[in-house]
Amino acid sequence: MKSASQPLALLSCLLLVEVGLGFPTLAHLKPQASDELQTQAVRELLRRLIGARAGDFWLSVNSSVAGKDGLDTYQLASGEGGKVLVTGSTGVAAATGLYSYLKSHCGCHISWSGMQLQLPSPLPAVREVIRVTTPNRFRYYQNVCTASYSFVWWDWDRWEKEIDWMALSGINLPLAFVGQEVIWQRVYLMLGLNKSEIDDYFTGPAFLAWGRMGNIHSWAGPLPVSWHLKQLYLQYRILGRMRSLGMIPVLPAFAGHVPGALLRVFPEMNVTKLGGWAGFDCTYSCSYVLDPEDAMFQVIGALFMKELTREFGTNHIYNADTFNEMCPSSSDPTYLSGISAAIYKSMTAVDPDAIWLLQGWIFVNSPSFWKPTQTRALLHGAPLGKIIVLDLFAETMPVYLQTDSFYGQPFIWCMLHNFGGNHGMFGSVESINRGPFDAMSFPNSTMVGTGLAPEGIEQNDMIYELMNEIGWSRKPVNLSQWISWYTVRRYGSQNAQTLAAWQLLLRSVYNCTIQWKDHNQSPLVHRPSLKMKTNVWYNRSDLFEAWQLLQNASAELSKSKTFLYDLVDVTREVVQQLVALYYLDIKQAYENQSLPDLLTSGGVLVYDLIPEMDALLSSQTQFLLGRWLEEARTVATSEQEASLYEMNARNQLTLWGPMGNILDYANKEFGGLVSDYYGMRWNLFVTSLVECLNTGKPFHQDKFNQLVFQVERGFIYNQKQYPVNPVGDTVQIVKRIFLKYYPQTKKLHKNANNN
Ligand SMILES: *[C@@H]1O[C@H](CO)[C@@H](O)[C@H](O)[C@H]1NC(C)=O
Ligand SMILES: *[C@@H]1O[C@H](CO)[C@@H](O)[C@H](O)[C@H]1NC(C)=O
Ligand SMILES: *[C@@H]1O[C@H](CO)[C@@H](O)[C@H](O)[C@H]1NC(C)=O
Ligand SMILES: *[C@@H]1O[C@H](CO)[C@@H](O)[C@H](O)[C@H]1NC(C)=O
Ligand SMILES: *[C@@H]1O[C@H](CO)[C@@H](O)[C@H](O)[C@H]1NC(C)=O
Ligand SMILES: *[C@@H]1O[C@H](CO)[C@@H](O)[C@H](O)[C@H]1NC(C)=O
Ligand SMILES: *[C@@H]1O[C@H](CO)[C@@H](O)[C@H](O)[C@H]1NC(C)=O
Ligand SMILES: *[C@@H]1O[C@H](CO)[C@@H](O)[C@H](O)[C@H]1NC(C)=O
Ligand SMILES: *[C@@H]1O[C@H](CO)[C@@H](O)[C@H](O)[C@H]1NC(C)=O
Numbered sequence: 001m002k003s004a005s006q007p008l009a010l011l012s013c014l015l016l017v018e019v020g021l022g023f024p025t026l027a028h029l030k031p032q033a034s035d036e037l038q039t040q041a042v043r044e045l046l047r048r049l050i051g052a053r054a055g056d057f058w059l060s061v062n063s064s065v066a067g068k069d070g071l072d073t074y075q076l077a078s079g080e081g082g083k084v085l086v087t088g089s090t091g092v093a094a095a096t097g098l099y100s101y102l103k104s105h106c107g108c109h110i111s112w113s114g115m116q117l118q119l120p121s122p123l124p125a126v127r128e129v130i131r132v133t134t135p136n137r138f139r140y141y142q143n144v145c146t147a148s149y150s151f152v153w154w155d156w157d158r159w160e161k162e163i164d165w166m167a168l169s170g171i172n173l174p175l176a177f178v179g180q181e182v183i184w185q186r187v188y189l190m191l192g193l194n195k196s197e198i199d200d201y202f203t204g205p206a207f208l209a210w211g212r213m214g215n216i217h218s219w220a221g222p223l224p225v226s227w228h229l230k231q232l233y234l235q236y237r238i239l240g241r242m243r244s245l246g247m248i249p250v251l252p253a254f255a256g257h258v259p260g261a262l263l264r265v266f267p268e269m270n271v272t273k274l275g276g277w278a279g280f281d282c283t284y285s286c287s288y289v290l291d292p293e294d295a296m297f298q299v300i301g302a303l304f305m306k307e308l309t310r311e312f313g314t315n316h317i318y319n320a321d322t323f324n325e326m327c328p329s330s331s332d333p334t335y336l337s338g339i340s341a342a343i344y345k346s347m348t349a350v351d352p353d354a355i356w357l358l359q360g361w362i363f364v365n366s367p368s369f370w371k372p373t374q375t376r377a378l379l380h381g382a383p384l385g386k387i388i389v390l391d392l393f394a395e396t397m398p399v400y401l402q403t404d405s406f407y408g409q410p411f412i413w414c415m416l417h418n419f420g421g422n423h424g425m426f427g428s429v430e431s432i433n434r435g436p437f438d439a440m441s442f443p444n445s446t447m448v449g450t451g452l453a454p455e456g457i458e459q460n461d462m463i464y465e466l467m468n469e470i471g472w473s474r475k476p477v478n479l480s481q482w483i484s485w486y487t488v489r490r491y492g493s494q495n496a497q498t499l500a501a502w503q504l505l506l507r508s509v510y511n512c513t514i515q516w517k518d519h520n521q522s523p524l525v526h527r528p529s530l531k532m533k534t535n536v537w538y539n540r541s542d543l544f545e546a547w548q549l550l551q552n553a554s555a556e557l558s559k560s561k562t563f564l565y566d567l568v569d570v571t572r573e574v575v576q577q578l579v580a581l582y583y584l585d586i587k588q589a590y591e592n593q594s595l596p597d598l599l600t601s602g603g604v605l606v607y608d609l610i611p612e613m614d615a616l617l618s619s620q621t622q623f624l625l626g627r628w629l630e631e632a633r634t635v636a637t638s639e640q641e642a643s644l645y646e647m648n649a650r651n652q653l654t655l656w657g658p659m660g661n662i663l664d665y666a667n668k669e670f671g672g673l674v675s676d677y678y679g680m681r682w683n684l685f686v687t688s689l690v691e692c693l694n695t696g697k698p699f700h701q702d703k704f705n706q707l708v709f710q711v712e713r714g715f716i717y718n719q720k721q722y723p724v725n726p727v728g729d730t731v732q733i734v735k736r737i738f739l740k741y742y743p744q745t746k747k748l749h750k751n752a753n754n755n
Pocket of ligand 3: 291
């Protein structure tokens, strides 16, 4: 990554042009609601946000304030009686302008973990009219996996908050994937499957993302009738709200996967069976992909599109991914362009204005298959300007660079950032701050926007706020200045210690400059072994010092919810590092055959550190296992459904599949989970090592794995109820942990030498 001070980088910023304007094919992707309707929607949003103070603003949507070629624009001004006037070219633009004013003039902050909305009275004046036009035609949001890792149990109240957040964050191109199984069910029934064949096919709620992409089927299903009804109702409300705010929701389309049972009805159908995905065998995996030349491809694709658009209307943009993490049966370019041509044809047969949104993850995930010839073939199966590719992990592995900007197809520069909804603190701020601008000024760039594509949300608020601002910026920000103001806004006060703490976090956990794909490989959240990874990308001392500063600031800031969240989060990150350091001690003691040392380190880890972490997490709402489980059970309409959903919820966080197929991939650090799952495993590990030293027998990982699987599986069915409300005083718990363990950070760290 080039540094911001290099003259070349500066030059590229000055030469920056608006992107995405070279594609008249995309001109029809725009809000459908009238200015009046969008005005009303954004005013209602404001009222939800600040209640009666909404009267101090005059918000409106006027599409004629848009920038050159219709780029989203907002204007801020002061009007009569001290009112703040916010005008946006769309509802999203107006909401973005509103939040921008709240940030810059009022020092406010809105995030997943909380809001800081102390408004000065009267509102500060806007001295000179401010007019901002984004250089990005689209600001995209979501990963297909977010639907399962984060949204799966959401009700309308939670969705409403998220859509508000999207609008305030400037997002205009979100996925709208809820309820698609309702449509598929109808299509399969029309094609002649019976109800039990369909029930056998769908996965359970927590695994739908991968069912939709043909990675798995059947696992943790079936979907109850009530599930379909509730999802349908939700999708109506979601789409209605997104559209009224001027967003362009993306619906799903047919990607070529068919249930095996369809071969009973159409035995002559020409399908190829893909291999098992991610350690699943064919009981739950090995999808059938329909040959693109088979007439049934168009029949099924068009049936789905017709039912979908009849039910939900359309904004003319659809997502379809055929080969997510699965290699096609043939690398013949004719076959690959045939597949994309067939997908595009089935879309346009029903909606002639269809644009296809394709995840570029395949190119990152399987570069050995997707050579230039194969990539070009797939991308050129539809006319130029008809596929938008999501360069999904562009902050770390940008694909546009290797593909001459996706061989002419438009693309969106996305920050993926998070895998599996893991909690670890992480960020590549330098790349986020530069990457989109580099991509815009790439020779013959086809970039048409920026985006967020996290697999899971509700973590690392800071990085998402930064990325959202970049989506509306024409040049990189000064990160050090940016983080200072962020800190003030987030806690609603100027505090030297929190400012210093965030500078340390910025340069350490948030400044990953290497290709780092396993963001949370902490030993804490993985099955113990003697070969665990403990390395990190940053200097641990910075984190420990930031912890000390926050701990010290806690007396002053204990009223701030966002501060308490961060205090827990940073302490959690510190404890996670301490677990790694104690693990190294345990391993060393075992290898030294020193029983006393093993008992000491193992005892601290299992009987104090892990229980303390559980107590810490249990003291803040956002870190409760009980909430995740309760949300799942609340969707149910019977005890049987509640048990099924709870199994889904527990399995996704832990075994991820019947046999630990993707073990611990979606790990979370939740109060309840830390003690009863991770803690139990570590207890067993330490006990096993002690026994080995006692008996003189070597440690066998295979034997341990069999034993520990019983613990893991046991957790899923333990039927224990976990608190849904926080317990304990966060500040006191942190102080206790600090007094005990801060001195250890220095000692242990030294022993661990260079990370
Ligand atoms: C919208 O903006 C245009 C251009 O600034 C202005 O002429 C027009 O009067 C505005 N419309 C409304 C309804 O305010
Ligand atoms: C559905 O079809 C399968 C395959 O023909 C059959 O075995 C099963 O009994 C049918 N189920 C129902 C409920 O009709
Ligand atoms: C069946 O599909 C495969 C690839 O999808 C193709 O190679 C083969 O020629 C097709 N067979 C027939 C009979 O169409
Ligand atoms: C950019 O496009 C122009 C016109 O198509 C072409 O002549 C030129 O070679 C391209 N430049 C690069 C660096 O690809
Ligand atoms: C960023 O801002 C800080 C603090 O105001 C300043 O010291 C620093 O020089 C700035 N960095 C750049 C690259 O402008
Ligand atoms: C991040 O690390 C790089 C490389 O060490 C350094 O050049 C850069 O200044 C750091 N950025 C921040 C925000 O600390
Ligand atoms: C890590 O940071 C500490 C101070 O925060 C410093 O003393 C130490 O030298 C740094 N270590 C490395 C490897 O840079
Ligand atoms: C902790 O805070 C106190 C006052 O609140 C201050 O005197 C002390 O210097 C702080 N310590 C550190 C390490 O910041
Ligand atoms: C293990 O043995 C090494 C070398 O014999 C020694 O330096 C170290 O202190 C011992 N560590 C523990 C934890 O016993």
